[in-house]
Every structure is written in structure tokens, then in C-alpha cells.
Amino acid sequence: MSRIYVFDVNETLLDLHALDSLFAETFGDSAARREWFSQMLQLAFVSTIIQEYRDFGTLGAAALDMLAARRGVSLKEEKRSALLAGLRRLPPHPEVEESLKRLRKAGLRLVSLTNSTMAVSQAQLAHAGLASYFERQFSADTVRRLKPAPEPYQMVARELGVSLADLCLVAAHTWDIAGALKAGCSAAFIARPGMVLDPSAARPDVVGADLREVVDQLLARASH
Numbered sequence: 736m737s738r739i740y741v742f743d744v745n746e747t748l749l750d751l752h753a754l755d756s757l758f759a760e761t762f763g764d765s766a767a768r769r770e771w772f773s774q775m776l777q778l779a780f781v782s783t784i785i786q787e788y789r790d791f792g793t794l795g796a797a798a799l800d801m802l803a804a805r806r807g808v809s810l811k812e813e814k815r816s817a818l819l820a821g822l823r824r825l826p827p828h829p830e831v832e833e834s835l836k837r838l839r840k841a842g843l844r845l846v847s848l849t850n851s852t853m854a855v856s857q858a859q860l861a862h863a864g865l866a867s868y869f870e871r872q873f874s875a876d877t878v879r880r881l882k883p884a885p886e887p888y889q890m891v892a893r894e895l896g897v898s899l900a901d902l903c904l905v906a907a908h909t910w911d912i913a914g915a916l917k918a919g920c921s922a923a924f925i926a927r928p929g930m931v932l933d934p935s936a937a938r939p940d941v942v943g944a945d946l947r948e949v950v951d952q953l954l955a956r957a958s959h
Contacts, residue, residue, distance in 0.1 A: 739844045739897060739901055740903050740923075741848050741891055741920070742847045742869070742904075742905045743849060743908065744847055744851065744860070746927065747908070747946075748847075748863070751772060753824075753826055757821055761814055767802060770802055774801055775798035777798075782881065783883075788881075791852060791881065792855060796819060799818060800815075822859070823855060824859075824862050826863060827863045827864070828927075828946065831863075832864065832865065835946075836868070838868075838950060847869050847872045848873045848874075850876075850887075851874060853872065853874040853877070883917070888915055888919075899920050900920070903921045903923060903940070903953075904921075904923070909930070909936070916936075922940060923942070924939045924942045927945065
């Protein structure tokens with residue numbers, strides 16, 4: 736089994752539902768938060784495909800402006816800044832800290848890999864109280880190619896001095912799982928509410944409803 740576990744951050748470890756009240760206050764509908772994040776991901780994929788790099792923060796701001804235009808909302812700068820700043824202050828999902836603690840207690844190596852910039856990643860994990868569980872934090876911004884392009888996964892392997900086969904991505908996004916598998920990593924999928932795998936794509940080694948279930952399986956595999 737893979738020796739180093741590579742954790743996605745947004746939605747995998749951190750709970751974006753914490754932003755729902757801010758989006759409801761601004762747009763009159765908490766579902767606007769999901770619409771915004773989906774738009775941001777779409778912009779990220781387009782940026783990657785056409786090879787015109789823009790960092791995740793820039794894409795988040797653009798997606799917010801697109802959401803406001805679509806919904807006919809005049810977005811004041813202070814509200815815009817507050818919505819975007821919310822990404823740095825997300826809480827972890829309830830089971831995350833204990834699950835990471837179990838992995839570390841078992842002697843397993845953990846790193847993070849996010850599409851957010853390194854500054855945002857560091858702020859997020861520090862605020863959530865999770866930074867100490869990871870030996871390294873990695874950002875796709877370093878290689879100016881966003882996941883699921885292969886370069887971010889390759890960067891992690893190169894920086895850690897291991898092969899891609901030694902990495903196991905842990906994520907709640909089917910596109911991230913697909914990218915890691917294609918790059919040569921193994922993968923574990925957290926099927927959080929609303930998150931489903933692509934039935935036509937390669938299947939990850941491990942699937943669980945939350946990180947606790949995923950860790951149960953990872954520890955069982957590691958013990959063999």
C-alpha cells in the first residue's frame with residue numbers, strides 16, 4: 736500500500752457549509768455557495784485546459800462576480816472581500832482531526848495538496864487546527880497547473896523523493912481522484928453528501944462515507 740497520504744483540503748478536510756450563511760445573506764439563498772464553488776471549479780478546469788494559468792484566488796473572485804451578475808446582485812467590495820476571506824476560516828469536518836490523529840499515531844506520513852495558493856493553504860490549516868498533522872503542505876500554484884492536471888501530483892512525488900506509486904490521494908472530488916489515478920497514484924474517495932464517483936472512470940482503492948471510514952480501511956491495508 737502507498738506510503739504517503741496526500742490530502743486535498745477544500746471539502747475533503749474543511750467544511751464549506753460554514754459559508755452558507757454569508758452567501759444566504761448576500762444572495763438570499765444558501766445554495767448560492769455551491770453554485771459559486773462549482774463555477775470556480777469550472778473556471779479552474781478551463782484555465783488548465785487552455786493553458787492560461789490563473790491562481791485559485793483569482794478564479795474564486797471571478798466566479799463570485801459571475802454569480803452576482805447571473806443573480807442580478809450588486810456586490811459591494813466589502814461584502815465581496817468578506818465572502819472570499821471566508822475560505823481562510825473554514826472549520827474541519829467533525830471527524831477529520833481524530834481521523835488524522837489515528838493515521839499519525841500509526842506512523843503514517845501525511846501531506847496536503849490543494850489548488851489554493853500556499854498562503855491560503857497555510858491560513859486554512861492553521862485556523863482549522865490541522866497544520867501539525869502534515870509534514871509538508873503543497874500548492875498546485877507552485878507549478879502553475881491546477882489539479883487534476885498531472886503536474887501537481889508529480890511535484891509532490893518529486894519533492895518527497897518518491898515515485899507516484901508511493902502516493903495515495905485522499906479527496907472528496909471525483910475529478911481529483913481521476914487526476915491522481917491517471918498520474919500513477921492510488922486514491923481514496925470520501926463520499927461526502929452529494930459527492931459521487933464517475934461510474935465510467937477508474938475506481939479508487941478505498942471508498943468511505945467520511946474520513947473515519949476511509950481511515951479504517953487505510954489502517955487495515957497498512958497493517959497487512
